[in-house]
Amino acid sequence: MDIRAYIKNGFEVYYERYNQVSEEGFCRWMRPDVPEEMKVVDIDAEWSVWRMIPSAVTEEDIQTLEKEFGLNFPEWYKAFISTYHHYFDVIPEQSVKEPLNNVRDMYNPSLCSLGYLPFSWDEEYGKIFCIDLKNDNEENCAIYEIEHEILFDDEADIQASLDYLYPNFKAYFDDTFLQI
Template identity: 30%
Template sequence: METRKAVNTLGDTQILKEDRLYIQSWLDAYFDSPHRDILMSLPAKMNEDDAGVPVEMQDGEVDEEGWVHWRMLDSAVTEEQIDELAEALIRPRSDACGAAFSVPPLYAAYLSTRYVLNVYLRYDGCTIALPNLPSDSPLEEIRKLWSAWPTLIEAGYIPFASYEDGAGPVCWDANKPDQERDYAVVWFDHESLLDEQQYSREKLELHAQTLCSSFRAMLMQSASK
């Protein structure tokens, strides 16, 4: 049993390394854009409670309006930190609906490869915002996202991004895994989630709008545009 576990760990480590290389290449291509100056300019963080660009990520001087160019940095987030967050906020809730969930490897690579801001997937005419990963609190946005939707998680829908300027959460359907430890992707309009405090899986299925077969497929399709 220990040997099998060791082999699995080594295999997972290699997959994560390959996925991190893919994320590096994807981010480089994403920001190699005519819109680079716009994408890589945001308000600077002026105090501890600000959500702006941390000092370590600032690239140049803050302008008179408080904006600054920013740069990507190598991340120090570990797989263990992601697992611990999922263990605390997802697994106790998703287990309630019988859905054994683990964070897809490519998404774990996104969370742990670089500190990065302003990442949007353009998919079938819509824009999907991935969590910002600032150097001073890289997992804070995903922590808030997982904390904000306990009823979705309990029904097996795990949020990982936001649809069209906060129109609703984009989620994995933990009941529909694929062969690469990824999941089908759906989204929920906020308005469809306002009327009730508790949601059954059956009710939520009526509101789940299909987006893609997996996060990996979504990322690859976005890269091809």
């Protein structure tokens, strides 16, 4: 399977699913301060509908991030963070300027030191999603969530506080972006 093509398709399907402008002039993909190369249309002086554009994130950029996190990222995740520049609301956005800054902001020393790669959050419920990288086989690197508050408690048992969500990153991606 071509993972990059699969991720690309999933992002495109997800984007198109919510790419309608309502009668009131609202679109899920509207935001302020959209870089010129990502603009589809300006709604007013401040808000624009954005579009995905091919990512400029390189393998070297990812290797630098891996060193910062102290983890080797799975191929699915590498493709995930290097396929498109976007402003999706279910994962850290990746603008044209500093595309990995929001990914970098996901770093958590407690999780990373235990072999978990934090990659997204649920802002509504305050949960962080992470990939268990302790398994060498990427198909068995399960996805967990954890309450972010637990990470501030020095007495907390982080391992016991993780809740299983998906068997691997592909299952997470399918459910989130392709809804299968």
